[in-house]
Amino acid sequence: MASPREEKNTVIGQYNIREIIGYGSFGCVKLAHHRLTDTTVAVKVLSKKELRSHDLENEVDIVKSVHHPHIIRLFQVTEDEHCVYLVTELATWGHxxxxxxxxxxxxxxxxxxxxxxxxxxxxxxxxxxxxxxxxxxxxxxxxxxxxxxxxxxxxxxxxxxxxxxxxxxxxxxxxxxxxxxxxxxxxxxxxxxxxxxxxxxxxxxxxxxxxxxxxxxxxxxxxxxxxxxxxxxxxxxxxxxxxxxxxxxxxxxxxxxxxxxxxxxxLGVGFGLLPDEPLPSKLDPIIVTVVCDMGYSVVGIEKAIQGREFNEAMGTYLLMQEHFKENASSVEPKTMPLPNPPCPTPEDNPTSPLPARKNATFSAPSNAFSLPSEFQFPLKRTRSASLPVLLLYTLQSSSSSFIWGPDSFSWSGTLDSFHSVENALPSGHPQGEAIAPRWNIRQGWRRVANRIVSIRRICCCVKAPE
CATH class of the missing domain: 1.10.510.10 (Transferase(Phosphotransferase) domain 1)
Structure with a gap:
């Protein structure tokens, strides 16, 4: 097999490994593309033949244990017969x-x-x-x-x-x-x-x-x-x-x-420092929904995160988390005053097909995904307001739902044929080609993710009149 410096455009798991972009103490760093999330990352390639097992294990152990906003972030650790691959965030501005x-x-x-x-x-x-x-x-x-x-x-x-x-x-x-x-x-x-x-x-x-x-x-x-x-x-x-x-x-x-x-x-406490973002202890249900539609299970994702396994399930989750964070931070939330009333109501517009207005309440369809409490509008009972109904539909028509607890959540309900027994794979592994006919990975999740981010922005921007 060719050495890491000679390899070009190889495929490791869900990553397309490309050209060399740098060198580390005991290995080269290559550009790579994660196919499921359509994300560009950096991969440090450590040769098992050139490194002593102790040195290799030591570096892997340290990069798994550190987590700081000014230390390169690790997404996944994978290996094959010849090399160990450390998948990290890509520092686009170089050294x-x-x-x-x-x-x-x-x-x-x-x-x-x-x-x-x-x-x-x-x-x-x-x-x-x-x-x-x-x-x-x-x-x-x-x-x-x-x-x-x-x-x-x-x-x-x-x-x-x-x-x-x-x-x-x-x-x-x-x-x-x-x-x-x-x-x-x-x-x-x-x-x-x-x-x-x-x-x-x-x-x-x-x-x-x-x-x-x-x-x-x-x-x-x-x-x-x-x-x-x-x-x-x-x-x-x-x-x-x-x-x-x-x-x-x-x-x-x-x-x-x-x-x-x-x-x-x-001078100036915290000058120039990014806020600390610890590894997630609670899973984001929206991210979990997207990752599950890529073929992973909720149990596998939660186990990988809690155990800091840095396997495929955890890597995909962390990459999706980065995508949501980047899109959410691309627009600064602002408080926007709304006119009074914020939109035409059936009482003001007789031709409106909407039902009569009620006091700060509305009913959502049964297949709508209810937003967590922190994303809902805080409305006073003594006032009434006509607000747009923000519905976040599930990615598929299924009867599955999240059950929230004090520290985590669980998954309940029945899955449709997309997650049927015939198409099921072992926990933590993607379904591969079985997903393609039902879900266009590169386009489907991005559409849903962008809509989710848009809804989150609206929730941050829209303020109900008091």
């Missing part, structure tokens, strides 16, 4: 070094550097608080998404450590290695990440590396002495933080919490 080079002055203005550096530091703090050291924080491993927000990636060299534990071995690129790596066999992994943050801060504000030379011995000597030219375009507080990060003696470097509290970063 940090490309972003710096594309800037007008080949460097970042201090405001932008501060925003990105705070995001990087936030991700590193999350790792350190969970006993993980990255050990390879270089510009190529700091990616940017569509909105130019940081996504730390590549955990090929990362390890779990306990407070005070020293580590040994190779850590990252030469120009990012701290002095202790050249001097000692054992070093503090947390302080290695701190030094790397200093290198990144210098790069962002100058567009250059702090320690440069024509030969390796020249670079090493400059690193051992921490000899560099101070950035001209960085404020006094920024230079103070930089000098603390690029300290020769690792014991004198600040811990990650102290870095976040530095005046240069502490």
């Amino acid at each position: 940090l070094w490309e972003y710096i080079n594309k800037s007008p002055c080949s460097r970042l203005f201090e405001f932008e550097a501060k925003r990105l550096f705070r995001q990087i530091t936030s991700a590193v703090r999350y790792l350190h608080e969970n006993g993980i050291v990255h050990l390879d924080l270089k510009a190529d491993n700091v990616l940017l998404d569509t909105n130019h927000n940081v996504k730390v990636s590549d955990f090929g060299l990362s390890i779990r450590v306990t407070p005070g534990q020293l580590v040994k071995g190779v850590c990252g690129a030469l120009i990012f290695r701290p002095p202790e790596v050249f001097l000692y066999n054992m070093f503090d992994g947390y302080k290695v990440d701190t030094w790397d943050l200093g290198i990144l801060l210098y790069m962002m504000t100058t567009g250059k590396f702090p320690f440069e030379g024509n030969k390796m011995i020249q670079i090493e000597n400059k690193i051992l002495e921490a000899r560099y030219t101070g950035p001209l375009y960085l404020s006094a507080m920024g230079r103070d933080l930089l000098s603390k990060l690029l300290t020769v003696h690792f014991n004198q470097r600040p811990a990650i919490k102290k870095i976040m509290q530095h005046p240069w970063l502490a």
Whole structure:
């Protein structure tokens, strides 16, 4: 079999693997297309032949356990006889070094550097608080998404450590290695990440590396002495933080919490940070409905999410969740005043086919999917209002329904012939070709998803008169 670098346009599960778009510590990263959700993702390919089983298992374990808004998001882990594939979100703006080079002055203005550096530091703090050291924080491993927000990636060299534990071995690129790596066999992994943050801060504000030379011995000597030219375009507080990060003696470097509290970063709590979005503990019934029509079962989806299995069912659910989030955020919700009355009523228009108006009540057809309470209009009993009836029909004419509980939901009812016993597959697996005649995956779910998003926007925008 060809090596991962030579493979082109291969099919792995529900993914069409395409060209190489980057390289990690122990594997290449390829562009891929998820056929069921019509989503473009990135796939890191790890060769079982080239990697020791311990190193491979270590990286998979870490990427499964981390979840932070500024760490690249994992959707699915799959494998075949030769490779393990880590399916992640696609950072469309490339890595940090490309972003710096594309800037007008080949460097970042201090405001932008501060925003990105705070995001990087936030991700590193999350790792350190969970006993993980990255050990390879270089510009190529700091990616940017569509909105130019940081996504730390590549955990090929990362390890779990306990407070005070020293580590040994190779850590990252030469120009990012701290002095202790050249001097000692054992070093503090947390302080290695701190030094790397200093290198990144210098790069962002100058567009250059702090320690440069024509030969390796020249670079090493400059690193051992921490000899560099101070950035001209960085404020006094920024230079103070930089000098603390690029300290020769690792014991004198600040811990990650102290870095976040530095005046240069502490101005404006939450400055530039995305809100934390934990993995779902409760399933969204609308997303579940769409994913079930792709051939997965509710039980399989719920089991995969709760067990963090990162299998096909969980990957499809998370990709659909991303689609809904992107579409919902594309339009900013606004409160729009409605005329009084909001629409013609049978009393005002004798030719209207609608029944007589009632006080803030309406009846929906039996095959309508009732919106959860948070999407319903809060109407006072003492007032009356004529509101448009928002009906969300189920994807199919079936008697199935959701039963809500305090922490989750269950599925009840009978399924139609589309989910009949003859067409059923084991839990968690798509039905493949059996779906095609009944459901056009690429077009069908997108139409339904867009209608759902439109309804959600209306629910956020329309406000009943008080």
